[in-house]
Amino acid sequence: MSSKEIDWDNVDDIEWGVDDELDWDDMDEEEDILIELRNDPQPSFFVRKFAVVWWRKGFYKAGKVDGSIRVTPTRLIFLDSKGKVRLSIMNDSIYSFDLHHHDGEFPIYYNEIITKDQSSYQITTGVDESQSVKNNKDIKKAIAGELEVSKAEITELTIVTTNKGKIGEFVQSLDKTNFFPVQNSIDYPEIQASTLEEVVDFGLDWLKDKVEPPFVIDDAGAFIDSLEDFPGVYSRYIYDTIGVEGVLKQMNDIEDRKATFRCVLGLALADGSKHKFVGECTGHIIGEMRGSGGFGYDPIFIPGGYEKTFAELSLEEKNSISHRGRAMEKLVDFLSNMEI
Numbered sequence: 452m453s454s455k456e457i458d459w460d461n462v463d464d465i466e467w468g469v470d471d472e473l474d475w476d477d478m479d480e481e482e483d484i485l486i487e488l489r490n491d492p493q494p495s496f497f498v499r500k501f502a503v504v505w506w507r508k509g510f511y512k513a514g515k516v517d518g519s520i521r522v523t524p525t526r527l528i529f530l531d532s533k534g535k536v537r538l539s540i541m542n543d544s545i546y547s548f549d550l551h552h553h554d555g556e557f558p559i560y561y562n563e564i565i566t567k568d569q570s571s572y573q574i575t576t577g578v579d580e581s582q583s584v585k586n587n588k589d590i591k592k593a594i595a596g597e598l599e600v601s602k603a604e605i606t607e608l609t610i611v612t613t614n615k616g617k618i619g620e621f622v623q624s625l626d627k628t629n630f631f632p633v634q635n636s637i638d639y640p641e642i643q644a645s646t647l648e649e650v651v652d653f654g655l656d657w658l659k660d661k662v663e664p665p666f667v668i669d670d671a672g673a674f675i676d677s678l679e680d681f682p683g684v685y686s687r688y689i690y691d692t693i694g695v696e697g698v699l700k701q702m703n704d705i706e707d708r709k710a711t712f713r714c715v716l717g718l719a720l721a722d723g724s725k726h727k728f729v730g731e732c733t734g735h736i737i738g739e740m741r742g743s744g745g746f747g748y749d750p751i752f753i754p755g756g757y758e759k760t761f762a763e764l765s766l767e768e769k770n771s772i773s774h775r776g777r778a779m780e781k782l783v784d785f786l787s788n789m790e791i
């Protein structure tokens with residue numbers, strides 16, 4: 452199993468055992484930290500989820516949090532997605548900050564931070580090797596005051612979806628941006644309409660008094676040429692009823708297997724405006740299911756120019772060519788050029 456397949460929500464169960472009693476409130480959360488953060492010109496590092504094993508005097512606690520890391524001139528601070536300080540370590544108390552690889556059933560890259568008073572923290576700050584190596588290098592430099600370029604603030608962006616697979620794609624795609632995706636799983640009604648755009652328009656209107664803007668919704672579907680664009684806007688219904696196997700059966704004797712994935716992202720802003728971003732990816736439907744990554748129709752769809760299904764590609768590869776990846780690129784471009 453690769454690190455990309457780790458279910459981060461269960462990683463504690465697998466690796467360390469969950470300490471439900473972990474009282475994060477124990478950790479530093481003093482006013483002066485917050486003041487320091489506000490005036491902090493130093494770098495921020497977005498990490499999707501950091502897991503911390505915290506050792507002190509022979510006892511340990513373990514926990515995991517979604518959030519980001521800030522390195523101020525004096526401290527290394529771990530913040531959750533609401534901006535609450537979860538852990539703060541003084542930079543000058545750090546004796547070593549080294550990346551280790553634990554190659555068990557689930558490969559994990561973790562930083563071991565040893566402080567001068569012999570406390571030890573093991574903290575994952577990346578979901579895979581490259582992210583972990585990069586974060587370790589940059590954080591280490593920032594602690595030593597050597598990272599001059601200060602990264603811009605991270606803005607939370609609510610993604611309204613019940614689909615965890617989509618969130619994984621948003622997280623990967625927004626990783627290099629200043630936006631931090633936060634899932635809201637309200638299940639809004641998807642009206643019966645002839646286009647994804649109409650479904651998105653309705654969804655944005657329905658949600659506008661229920662979710663604080665800015666927020667994003669995502670409607671997608673597989674449009675198969677020989678089935679007159681079926682399942683298209685009915686993709687979820689078909690997936691939930693006959694499933695991917697059912698679609699394959701429908702296509703048993705069909706030679707023309709061309710299909711297009713479409714994704715429409717809807718963005719609602721605080722000024723009441725709505726914006727849509729569309730992405731498409733053409734390819735073909737194969738005759739059987741292949742691959743264990745992705746979700747939905749991914750195991751039966753091969754994008755044009757590739758030999759692997761979406762479910763056989765890495766998250767990065769899928770995002771770089773997929774309908775959602777393309778729509779997200781447009782969304783990020785738009786957001787980056789405005790103040791929200």
Ligand code: ITT
Nearest residue numbers: 612613614669670671672686687690746747748749
């Ligand atoms: P939300 O509406 O809550 O976001 P959903 O899973 O219902 O989640 P859609 O209506 O957009 O999402 O998706 C319709 C169906 O198409 C659903 O069965 C998805 O699993 C599938 N689907 C959407 N995006 C996909 C993708 O990138 N790859 C494969 N299948 C996808």
